């Protein structure tokens with residue numbers, strides 16, 4: 055890298071190279087989308103200038119007439135896309151088109167299989183934006199100047215897309231960005247005004263800025279002064295009525311606002327009139343973005359005021375648990391110079407947000423009701439995020455709860471497809487609680503000893519295996535008047551589900567074993583809070599439960615794994631009086647052996663619920679000793 059002169063050569067991140075190759079290969083059959091992507095960027099750049107111009111008028115340099123130009127030159131074999139938007143300074147050029155700053159790139163590349171056909175399919179999901187220029191060009195030249203900088207501060211970036219790019223300073227750059235594509239031999243088809251016009255109308259008609267092209271000159275008036283014309287309709291799509299917008303238009307608009315290459319799952323377009331007037335066009339994507347769990351992720355809502363773009367990423371317009379929603383909200387009540395600070399404490403914003411949340415929840419309800427397959431796709435992608443809902447959005451808790459899906463003891467796969475309403479409809483007579491078990495994995499939950507009695511009695515139990523589930527049940531404590539009850543917490547109380555016979559049997563058993571319980575507690579000491587008899591087990595000898603007020607072992611493990619210091623609560627050891635081992639233990643006279651067996655029961659109960667032994671070696675030694683004695 056040379057740094058003194060004003061031209062320097064820099065290397066792409068290795069990721070860029072890899073991505074470019076894959077992209078050129080995979081988008082080959084749909085080359086024309088390069089224009090959509092570059093026009094979309096030009097439009098974004100003008101939006102950014104508008105936003106920054108709100109607080110610094112000088113950025114406009116006296117020219118507020120923002121537009122995009124598309125031109126071609128048959129002789130030079132170039133297609134040029136230019137805008138008079140925000141532009142980029144030198145560092146921004148390096149950051150934005152010399153690296154892939156998008157979070158999740160590494161992850162994306164790691165997930166590639168190496169099979170080009172399969173991987174090609176995934177690139178659409180990733181989105182390649184600017185780099186799609188290389189589908190049709192073997193050399194791309196970008197000349198740009200950031201709004202507000204003087205003309206000598208222009209920068210020219212050039213690359214053949216093969217691992218390097220050059221940067222040089224230019225001293226007569228216009229504000230904004232000009233992208234020149236030097237077309238590959240085989241892509242001459244794009245050196246055609248009609249072709250370019252039709253691509254723009256197909257993909258970019260909804261762009262609210264004018265996209266200008268030179269008028270097609272007839273052969274005879276070559277001398278006439280060149281004139282420009284607007285190629286797109288440049289009207290706000292969301293401001294039209296629903297019946298005037300086609301599905302294709304909705305889809306192309308979605309791709310622009312979301313930067314997604316795929317179609318959306320569904321959308322809702324509505325106008326609210328009355329005290330407060332606004333229009334919203336909101337989309338649910340088909341796939342979760344790579345940065346769904348990233349703290350710095352972008353929000354998906356663009357705010358407009360009376361059709362004038364105000365800002366991207368308007369985080370006050372959608373709660374966190376609906377962060378996957380993309381689209382626009384256009385208000386007639388906010389001032390044009392609204393800032394992020396104003397948005398924070400604004401009544402109109404609050405009601406638009408509440409209204410939009412209702413719309414999205416209603417949309418999802420409709421999908422759940424009418425199209426189970428679509429809802430399953432949604433749930434698979436965004437279910438974990440939706441589960442944050444009841445904690446974050448107390449007012450809509452019931453409505454969100456209806457949208458939740460779970461796996462239960464009745465489902466055979468990990469797929470979460472049981473709603474709480476379905477659960478209620480399948481409850482046993484006399485059952486008044488929604489039972490759940492929380493564990494680290496589906497297998498651990500499904501095979502937990504705690505479920506034995508429930509299986510025997512045919513009672514369905516919800517299996518909670520996502521980390522967020524623990525937060526969910528801490529805020530969603532009941533549904534439709536039925537309490538959610540952990541099967542691993544507190545005394546087992548099956549209420550009406552228990553018959554008289556069960557109760558009598560219990561009483562006599564408890565007498566029988568009372569002495570044993572005291573001895574086990576003494577032997578285990580501080581490891582347990584209490585030892586008691588249980589009727590929740592049918593085939594296992596022992597299990598651990600947490601006290602009524604306890605946090606639950608799974609929750610404790612989650613907190614510990616994220617580095618939280620917590621005072622672990624002592625568990626309660628429950629013994630199954632029907633089990634051979636427990637009966638034998640009751641009759642064991644040898645003090646040492648009694649101690650070993652008690653420890654083994656405790657340790658295996660801990661293992662069964664996914665816990666870790668403090669001293670695994672001793673457990674193994676005791677177990678082996680026991681096996682030898684039995685053989």
Ligand code: ADP
Pocket residue numbers: 091095096098099137139140141142150151182183184185230231313
């Ligand atoms: P995305 O549009 O999803 O951010 P792109 O690959 O299309 O991704 O663009 C990368 C970045 O390059 C943009 O985010 C923007 O910062 C910058 N950029 C691209 N085109 C322009 C342009 N015409 N004017 C200003 N900045 C641009």
Ligand code: MG
Pocket residue numbers: 091094095183184313
């Ligand atoms: Mg883009």
